Amino acid sequence: MLDRTTRIAVAGAGSIGCHAGGCLALAGRRVTLLARQPLAEAIGRDGLTIVDLDGSERKLAPSAIDAAVDPAVAFNDAGLVLVTVKSGDTAEMAGLIARHARPDATVVSLQNGAANAARLRQHLPATQRVVAGMVSFNVIQDRSADGAPVFRRTTGGEVLVEAGVPGLVELLNVDGLPVESAADMTAVLWGKLILNLTNAINALSGLPLVEYLSDRRWRLVLAAQIEEALAAMRAAGINPAKVGALRPAFLPYLLRLPDFLFRIIARRMLTVDPKAKPSTLQDLERGRKTETDEFQGAIVRLSEQVGTAAPLSRLVLRRIRAAEQAGKGSPRLAPDDFKLPAS
Known part of the structure; x- marks a missing residue:
């Protein structure tokens, strides 16, 4: 069962992925971002900043969140994987999750489109549960004056995830990342x-x-x-x-x-x-x-x-x-x- 001690990997540290991962880390969750080298280095050096729709800023120290370029490191011991890559990268990311994540990991698609959860299920073993999800708000990536990564929420909204996964909403629903369950994700x-x-x-x-x-x-x-x-x-x-x-x-x-x-x-x-x-x-x-x-x-x-x-x-x-x-x-x-x- 998922709980607040579950290690979380964010598979695709773009704007949505970093915003979600940053909010979770600020709430004390254990988070690793799978990121490209330049972003991973910037986060490791400067941390990152989350800006909400009201303009409030929260700074996350480098020690409070991990960023890795190696999927074997990012997915190591993660009980929950949040997939936030573009739809065209879903199959490739599923292959990395299948190879490197725990066989009992829960995999949540927080992607656009209606077909990505099905794509993940096609490529992942049956032991890894795939959960459909949806992010209804927009995030843009920026840089502060000192070059630190900034992830700014620009619209209102929430995250919805498929109902019936014990502990999932409680793990993900944190300040800046409102999460609820939905009975009919289709x-x-x-x-x-x-x-x-x-x-x-x-x-x-x-x-x-x-x-x-x-x-x-x-x-x-x-x-x-x-x-x-x-x-x-x-x-x-x-x-x-x-x-x-x-x-x-x-x-x-x-x-x-x-x-x-x-x-x-x-x-x-x-x-x-x-x-x-x-x-x-x-x-x-x-x-x-x-x-x-x-x-x-x-x-x-x-x-x-x-x-x-x-x-x-x-x-x-x-x-x-x-x-x-x-x-x-x-x-x-x-x-x-x-x-x-x-x-």
Whole structure:
């Protein structure tokens, strides 16, 4: 059984992984981050800083958290492994966990998309229990004036994990990392996927998140994209859960409101750090492959299975792939660039 003495390994020390690991270490949990060499060295030298949405900062000393580049070291004696890598790296990370983690380790997917827990189960032995999870908030990585790593939470939200794992919520639910259990994680993951459809559109605009959401022209593009996704899900018998305050079916109506009404009704949605960027935009800026295939790509594949139309999903996916190939960051498209030809 998991308890507060369980050693925790974070498999993929990016923004979410370091924020989660940092919060857990600040609460006295025993944490090791599997990180790339430069980040591991920086944490080992300077520690790291966690910044919450309200701007409060908490500094973690180097002695309070371990960072390793060798998976054999990172996973050694870990009873819990939190997987926070990009979806495209899931299979490779599963291979490392299978080789180096304890055979009875619990493995929690805190990744985007609806398919990563299933991918982990395909590659891990049956003795390692895989648990689906979901992070509903955004984190960006920064550096302090002295070069120490800073992980800044830029939106509200919580972590949900699959119910039925004794001790898991109690181990993970700490200050700065609110964790609850959910009975139907499949519905939760599809609900989060709907929210993640905004990432690619926002990234292609190149605008800060608040500026993007405050412009009805962009919200109309997002509303049409969400309706496409909801139609495919209905045909497939998928009932996406509410993630946050609103049910998915209500989102297109909210997004289509005039700007002044939207600002009033969606005040909480717009309460985000001015520096907030979707992970897709961060990936484009760094010349990395995005996870859009897990969002728009998943809708395209689902629509093909059930026979619904998904032209906007296909268009967004094409534009993201073109931006990835160009390697110049956001193409800074306009809302009119997403108009579909009349049928």
